[in-house]
Amino acid sequence: MPPVKLFQFRHSPFCEKARLLLSAKGIPYAVQEVTPGVGQVDLLRRSGQRQVPVLQDGDVLVAGSVAIARHLDSKVPEPLLLPEDPRERARALLWENWADTALAHGARMALLQAVSQDNHLRKALLPQATPGLLRDVLGALPGDVVLGVSQLFTRAGLQQLQHTLEQLATLVDKGAPLLGAQHCVADVAVAAQLYGLKFPAAAGAELAGRGVAGIADHPLFEPLFAWRDQLYGAVGRGDHVPAPSPDPSDHG
Ligand SMILES: N[C@@H](CCC(=O)N[C@@H](CS)C(=O)NCC(=O)O)C(=O)O
Incomplete structure (x- = not known):
């Protein structure tokens, strides 16, 4: 162990x-x-x-x-x-902070919305300890019963997130680091918050490739998820x- x-x-x-x-x-x-x-x-x-x-x-x-x-x-x-260099380190920390706050909030709200509309996602995301029958019952309930309507993402919220992801998709270059010559906490923080928008292979076969409709399946964001998947390969997380x-x- x-x-x-x-x-x-x-x-x-x-x-x-x-x-x-x-x-x-x-x-x-x-x-x-x-x-x-x-x-x-x-x-x-x-x-x-x-x-x-x-x-x-x-x-x-x-x-x-x-x-x-x-x-x-x-x-x-x-x-x-x-990174050791103070300016590069400052950039990395700012990226990390942005990913951990603004991006995390948008991604969380978008996933909650998706879960409220997708029984398969809801069942797959329940804690693993949830007994099979309860998973089936919760999976079959209407989304707003499970989450509460107040938690749902507004259309403007989703558009704001899509806009942000469009900028990210433009910025990333294949599997290259966001900053400097090697991957650092900035890349990891951004990649991690993309997790529920389109689940990577590491999330398991039930979830891999699924995620938020309008993001996971939109060609505009393909370069972003390809970059994320290449980062997973580079750091050895794979599946x-x-x-x-x-x-x-x-x-x-
Ligand atoms: N700033 C923390 C955030 C951690 C966080 O938000 N964890 C969530 C799960 S994604 C949690 O434990 N939520 C349960 C709770 O807040 O009671 C970090 O960077 O690790």
Whole structure:
């Protein structure tokens, strides 16, 4: 069992960011799936906060994807996730912050909207511990019953996100890094937030290629998802899906 363990929600983009960071460093790790709600109480006890991702590295617990990137750079210096040059580092941090906030918000809202309209997505995204019958029942419910109408994305919100993705699609160049000569935290942060817009192979066969209608299937965004898939190849994430260990809080 590797000494590094990631506490995660399997389909959280911030956990995907942590998995990409670990892959980029070539660090073997185990994952532990956290049950939303009850499992987060245990996480709060361990780490002082309730969000995932949390990385356990021996006796050290690191909460949050930004702190995880710094921890991994201090543990394994090559390749550096945060560039050494101060100006390049500043650019990388600004990209990361933008991806973790504005892009993350737009992508999350668009996925919620898609999930409310797509039974297959809804069932596939339920926590893995959800029993089969409950998954079927939830998958069959109308979307606004499951999510609440207030959570739905406005048309203007979707258009704003599409506009942003159009700029990104123009900016990326095949699998090339966004900044400098090698991939850094900027690339990983952006790629991670694209996770639910069009699921990569690493999300598993049930989800791969699916996502938000009007984005996942729109030719305008193909270069962006191709860039993302090439980044996955470059950091060695490919379609590797580590097997989660069960959440011990499920068993008292
Ligand atoms: N700033 C954090 C954000 C992490 C985050 O938003 N995690 C979400 C899952 S995507 C979470 O744990 N949500 C549960 C909660 O807030 O209770 C990071 O960079 O890791």
